[in-house]
Amino acid sequence: QVQLQQWGAGLLKPSETLSLSCAVYGGSFSDYYWTWIRQPPGKGLEWIGEINHNGGTNYKSSLKSRVTISVDTSKNQFSLKVNSVTAADTAVYYCARRTRHGSGWYIDYWSQGTRVTVSS
């Protein structure tokens, strides 16, 4: 059974850096895309970006200048950093796994999520 467990600071001040990590238990760490998604209060889900085990990344263009996703294959973990946060970054953040299906990929497992609040 695949489990994704995440952790990180839940309360930040504007201009600080959001930092979350996600550990993967069960199953291989290779041959997947490891993904970050968020959901602001009262709004829909927003894809932030993803990384594969080789370090290859994809980011949402509107967030790319502030976001870094990294991977530590020795620990089966991946991480998210968002610089210069504002209140607009307040959201529940999820980590998730994307699995290959033919030439495509789909999200099959999610974490429970971490609520991050940005407030002065």
Place this chain on the structure above:
Amino acid sequence: EVVLTQSPDFQSVTPKEKVTITCRASQSIGADLHWYQQKPHQSPKLLIKYASQSFSGVPSRFRGSGSGTDFTLTINSLEAEDAATYFCHQSNSLPLTFGGGTKVEIK
């Protein structure tokens, strides 16, 4: 960016009724559409992948159909445990996008 529009936003249903949720894509995405169930304080759970393929362990009352721009999730004979929010997701192109969700309440 592919915009996914779900309807309805909310549905109140009695047990054993059939529930139909639709997801419309702003452009053709083939069959690259997936459905998830999310209950409060739980992680989203994959129900249907690639429009109509049931994910492992998902009850057979959950069915998906559609292709191109119009997709449907059907819950046959709703059970009390099916109270949740359901959302669609497309993986056809980046950025990945999601529908706004449909909350299903049990009367």
